[in-house]
Amino acid sequence: MSTGHAPDIDRLIQLLGKLPGLGPRSARRAVLHLIKKRDPLLVPLAEALATVRDRVRTCSVCGNADTVDPCSLCADPRRATGTLCVVEDVADLWALDRSDLFTGRYHVLGGTLSALDGIGPDDLSIAPLVDRVRREAIEEVILALNATVDGQTTAHYVTERLASTGVRVTALAHGLPVGGELDYLDDGTLAAALQARKSL
Amino acid sequence: MSTGHAPDIDRLIQLLGKLPGLGPRSARRAVLHLIKKRDPLLVPLAEALATVRDRVRTCSVCGNADTVDPCSLCADPRRATGTLCVVEDVADLWALDRSDLFTGRYHVLGGTLSALDGIGPDDLSIAPLVDRVRREAIEEVILALNATVDGQTTAHYVTERLASTGVRVTALAHGLPVGGELDYLDDGTLAAALQARKSL
Structure with a gap:
């Protein structure tokens, strides 16, 4: 089945659909929203996600x-x-x-x-x-x-x-x-x- | 009001909450889910989002x-x-x-x-x-x-x-x-x- 878009976009839809509260259909809408709002949303979200990926850790004292x-x-x-x-x-x-x-x-x-x-x-x-x-x-x-x-x-x-x-x-x-x-x-x-x- | 977490995490929650289908509360749950599933979800999602940010464009022929x-x-x-x-x-x-x-x-x-x-x-x-x-x-x-x-x-x-x-x-x-x-x-x-x- 054709999807109308490249594998990169498809992969993002699949990954977003794994978040609690988002299914395959709402993930697709979210990605379309991101593509439309590139500068106000997609760019900062990619940045914020990379920051959390690089910096988040478990507190060795309390577990937070x-x-x-x-x-x-x-x-x-x-x-x-x-x-x-x-x-x-x-x-x-x-x-x-x-x-x-x-x-x-x-x-x-x-x-x-x-x-x-x-x-x-x-x-x-x-x-x-x-x-x-x-x-x-x-x-x-x-x-x-x-x-x-x-x-x-x-x-x-x-x-x-x-x-x-x-x-x-x-x-x-x-x-x-x-x-x-x-x-x-x-x-x-x-x-x-x-x-x-x-x-x- | 304290949030129990760093500004970086807070910013990610706020940005995710702007997606259609996610509110502030479900965005927080999504971020907690991402933090728990760092390798299987957070890392690939950050990567996929950066790829789409860098590569997505509007087709000059049809507008896709x-x-x-x-x-x-x-x-x-x-x-x-x-x-x-x-x-x-x-x-x-x-x-x-x-x-x-x-x-x-x-x-x-x-x-x-x-x-x-x-x-x-x-x-x-x-x-x-x-x-x-x-x-x-x-x-x-x-x-x-x-x-x-x-x-x-x-x-x-x-x-x-x-x-x-x-x-x-x-x-x-x-x-x-x-x-x-x-x-x-x-x-x-x-x-x-x-x-x-x-x-x-």
Whole structure:
């Protein structure tokens, strides 16, 4: 089947179609849009994408994705030490941080325990979390995990692993809708959940 | 408000959010997806985007967007000469061409006449179309314009302008849903409309 355009354009359509939220048809429209808006959009987007490709890395302290290591959050002297907010994912870290409700430091687990997907404790950043709690003299660990079965299982497991450090472990209150994901919450619900956090 | 990430990442999110079909939130998810899939997606996408940025151009013959000029359709010796299919937009050319129903050459007008948007005959590729019909000894011009008021107005105007050349001018049959746009049609409807094209 002819496509009416060169393989280079076709390849861009195929790759863009792999992004969440874009299918083959919307990817084609996006590419046509890019070609029409060459200077205001295509050129800067290619530049921004190359910059992120060249510079993005995982923070060796907390696991955030950033262009510097330690990341801008870990390096920010205005952020409170002593409290760690543990999240499943970089997306959750960004969601929480956009809400401006938490001013401490973060720790990204990199997923949740899942027997189904074969994800065990060693696949997550749990041992580094325990080290960090000891090394940084953390007083409170807030578990901001998704209110899913895997999220809550992981919360229990992390709590057990942290028991030997004597740190206070809290979790977001069940203001979270059951089965919901943190990244989709509005700030009001996030605020309520953070406010009503409880000791485990 | 803190964003949890560097300005470089933020800029990429903002630019991706300008694509049709992506908003600020889905752009953020897309960027997180890209960061997670660095080697299989981010690197090739950056490469593909840079290639298209560097190579894409408008075909000086038909107005198609491609990486070569004349475009791969105009340069294809297997495509029939003698019949021109006139479309409003590169998107429409690609849509028609994907259907594999038309084996001749194309001509992109670059829009439709629109008093409201101040688009007159000189803003469209109409004079080049008349030249082409004379120079390439075209026998039939198929007007494959959207079934909108502006599309049909443009069809009438182009027909008048082509009258002096003596070429046969046809238009897609009204198998098109009224008010619908060509780019969204299924191949079956396109086939019916192409089959039942009528003299103007």
